Amino acid sequence: MKRFLGAVLRIDITFHAIAGSVLAFMMVVTLLDIIMRNLGRPIVGSMEIISFCGSVVVGFAIPYTSWKKAHVYVDFLLVKLSPGNRRIMEIITRCMGIALFAFIGYNFILYGFDLIKTKEVSPSFKLPYYPIPFGLSLSCFLQCLTLIADLLKTVQGGKNE
Secondary structure (H helix, E strand, C coil): CHHHHHHHHHHHHHHHHHHHHHHHHHHHHHHHHHHHHHCCCCCCCHHHHHHHHHHHHHHHHHHHHHHCCCCCCCCCCHHHCCHHHHHHHHHHHHHHHHHHHHHHHHHHHHHHHHHHHHCCECCCCCCECCHHHHHHHHHHHHHHHHHHHHHHHHHCCCCCC
């Protein structure tokens, strides 16, 4: 199990690093676009670039954020439960999360194939849209693995914070 947890964590960190790099790239493009716009030469398709990159940043940051428990966590109900009931609630919510992200990932795949079929491209650069839903589906399935790892830690009774 430790090998599985370590592998999931390494992949999560890799996706997180990609998300951070893409975020830095977005900031550079935005800064250059503002400067160039003031000089009368805006970057053509900058909104397109930012839109593509934004989906990568958000999607790829989710698994590691979940691993580190850095997302918004409303626990006002859980603190009132006994440790045994709290553990049961954590198991139930992890299972629901796995089902939700598997469903979302599957639908992203269907959407990606639909975009391939329709040959939809972006207006400025004529870039195909289909890689974005496939990347997001990969991120959703990685989130499923992250939640499975968290579920395993919860079931084994490890400290899960």
